[in-house]
Amino acid sequence: MGVVAERMSSMKQMADSMKTVGEMLAGRQDFDATTARAGVAALHENCHQAREQFSSATKDHPSRASPMVWEKADEFKDEMERFDAAVKALVAASEAGNLDGMKVPFKDVGQSCSSCHQKFRLPE
Template sequence: MNPLFPLTAATLVLLLGACADTSPGGKAVSARHERFEEMGAAMKAIGGELEKDNATSATVRQSADRLAALAPQVKGWFPAGSGPQDGKRTDAKAEIWTRQAEFGAAATRFEAAAVALKAAADAGDAAKIRAAVQTVGAACKACHQTFKED
């Protein structure tokens, strides 16, 4: 092993940390990215269970709970100063800030879909869970098409 490798790796970590945007807008970009990753992981977990025909599993219930808990927060993840128009590196389109009413409506549709998924999961109704997952996915897709860069 090269004795310089640990030093090089440590230096890289320090350099990457120094490049992080620690402004309030930069922190908002990082936080929302992490939360969207968390929601994506929850949807992936649910999808995996549905593929195994385990629609009523504990994983589905826990993942649906997490989506329902995060969904009402989405509107607040895009504060002023955290968009591409502010020089932030983000997949969010400027339309989130310029078409706030439309974005808010899309976020509200996602929230309602996530709550319905949680209710179906809590009830243990496999057919309703499957239908609710489709509705959540459609809400995600509709929002991404308008408000997220490819």
């Protein structure tokens, strides 16, 4: 599997983790602290992988990554650092196993995802 396919897989896994945890936090699924921690841990692992998967060698490969990723590399790096910080806060909150304590950090992660996608992802 090439790095672009790996990156797309990492992004899909992050979306799946967000959905699983989000369903619990919204009350659409029963909250299970162990499952929530596992979802957040997977999100954290994929977050770190994704940061390394946007090399300039991949900029001409077909994907939804906008050319802005490479044209405004410093801004993209800042977005990824904000995302990493938000995910780390969610990891810390998930370790406490408290549903209410995870809600704000989870929202921050979602906002970070949206912010990056608006600036650095092409529409379908």
